[in-house]
Amino acid sequence: MIVDEAFKTRCTELAAALASTYSKGSPPFDLRCLQERYNVGEVRERLLDRDAQLLAVDGAFTIEINSAVSAARRRMSLAHEFGHLIVNEVAGGNSFASHSNPEIERLCNTIAGELICPKAAIVAHFSKQQDLDTWSEPIRCQTVIDAALTFGVSVDLMARRVFVDLRMARSSVALVWRFGDNTKTGTPGAALRVASAWHDLGRKTFVPLNKTVPAGSVIAKAFERNGSFRGMEDFALGSMKGTFEVEASGFMSFPLRSMSPPVRAVLSVLR
Secondary structure: OOOOHHHHHHHHHHHHHHHOOOOOOOOOOOHHHHOOOOOEEEEEEEOOOOOEEEEEEOOEEEEEEEOOOOHHHHHHHHHHHHHHHHHHHHOOOOOHHHOOOHHHHHHHHHHHHHHHOOHHHHHHHHHHHHHHOOOOOOOOHHHHHHHHHHHOOOHHHHHHHHHHHOOOOOOOEEEEEEEEOOOOOOOOOOEEEEEEEEOOOHHHOOOOOOOEOOOOOHHHHHHHOOOEEEEEEEEEEOOEEEEEEEEEEEEEEOOOOOOOOOEEEEEEEEO
């Protein structure tokens, strides 16, 4: 199966059309309305060695979700499996042989974002924020964190939707920081590090993961204290070199693979 840009567009357009049928309500959105369309007889949660799996059972489908992860990750996993069914529909029922294809997996994550964070609903949410708070920008660290809570998704997913997919914050870069060892090298030495980076600036802007927070940054302050912090700071993170306006807010984040207690993380926006 050829996964070109035209195919990806057809898949995301179908996801957006499906989302438009239920997204006029209030988030978080219930995806059970998609079960009948895709002949999903059951969605059940149990302990798994993966996030989720899609099973063919007696002429129908069953979606199993790992019960040992956070509610936000379970929602994303369910939407991801519906993404596979959408890809299969667009491919004419000929996509499941590519179920482990990394490109298909990335496409299903994109579809999942459209299903649980529909464009119209996100735009409407931030428009309300602007009406309530006309003196400042609607896209700020705390409003993105609040939107993630409202939609029942991770801050990383909401940042991807706002800063990448929907391009709602031009000339800004969102960084999520988490405390831990270097996830790439496994080198011991816990520190506050870049866990994900989100922007629509193209390849000219690259932020390597696992970079540690600059000393004295408001990002470190947001990790240690409640509230939002701002400052003009010099940064050298990959291709991001220079002086930036930095805003940072802390939030509680669940580990990806367990039901351990949430730990503190930081969302920062560099302009």
